[in-house]
Amino acid sequence: xVVSFHFRSNSFPSRTHPQAAHxxxxxxxxxxxxEASTSSTYSICKRIDNLQELHESLGKLxxxxxxxxxxxxxxxxxxxxxxxxxxxxxxxxxxISKEALSQMKEGxxxxxxxxRRKRGDLSGELTKYLASRKFVKKTFQKVQKPLNFxxxxxxxxxxxxxxxxxxxxxxxxxxxxxxxxxxxxWSLVSKLVSQKRVSCEAQANEFTRVDSEIQSExxxxxxxxxxxxxxxxxxxxxxxSLSKSLIKYRISILNTLGQ
Numbered sequence: 001x002v003v004s005f006h007f008r009s010n011s012f013p014s015r016t017h018p019q020a021a022h023x024x025x026x027x028x029x030x031x032x033x034x035e036a037s038t039s040s041t042y043s044i045c046k047r048i049d050n051l052q053e054l055h056e057s058l059g060k061l062x063x064x065x066x067x068x069x070x071x072x073x074x075x076x077x078x079x080x081x082x083x084x085x086x087x088x089x090x091x092x093x094x095x096i097s098k099e100a101l102s103q104m105k106e107g108x109x110x111x112x113x114x115x116r117r118k119r120g121d122l123s124g125e126l127t128k129y130l131a132s133r134k135f136v137k138k139t140f141q142k143v144q145k146p147l148n149f150x151x152x153x154x155x156x157x158x159x160x161x162x163x164x165x166x167x168x169x170x171x172x173x174x175x176x177x178x179x180x181x182x183x184x185x186w187s188l189v190s191k192l193v194s195q196k197r198v199s200c201e202a203q204a205n206e207f208t209r210v211d212s213e214i215q216s217e218x219x220x221x222x223x224x225x226x227x228x229x230x231x232x233x234x235x236x237x238x239x240x241s242l243s244k245s246l247i248k249y250r251i252s253i254l255n256t257l258g259q
Contacts, residue, residue: 019061023158026054030165039176041206041231047169048238055245058162059252068256080257086163087250093170094243096143098236100136100177105232107132108210108225115222126214133211140174166246173235179208206231 033047061067071080107129114120204212206228213219 023057027161034168044173045234045238048242051166051169052242052245055249059249062252062256071256083159090166091246094239097239101232101236103132108229112225137178140178144174177207
């Protein structure tokens, strides 16, 4: 998808501007990674890193005098409000992700400790973990339903495109952690457009592997628990860094409007 820089204004930097062209390249790279047929902790963490870099670049783009002039124009007021609302809702997705990851990691570390010491209420901890997983999945399902807000009424096109790929990441992350529909609905749409064969059936990953093993304490492997804890830590670190970049990005917009 080609990024449009239509701003309902002649003052926005053209695609030939180095910073705008750089953002365009980053968006293209993110779409390519989004369209990958498989998901893994590594691939999702890589997308998170790329999104962090994208929002740092958008922050620089915002501070260009010509961009600030365009943002301040009255005709773009509604679009800017949508942009701010979208950034706030994306930060909510960050917080939901961090809370879910932290909750699961805490339960897994208790299980890991019991398995290592070979004593304690393993059955009780497994039951608590499965209950927390069920709650997390329901939360994700509830959050994922309205994620298509990103494409509605966006006139600041380049920022709208950034919002879409960011939300697509969280859709993929939630699906991956839930162990269902790994490709995510945004990736599915892009794949259907390109007529690629897609399988959105539940796929085995670190989360689903441990879920399956918990169903029977006899097959519980401490190695798989350790791997999942490590994956969760990587995802936590990535989402935390992305959250900080998103906060700086939002502050840049607010500061521009406050001048």
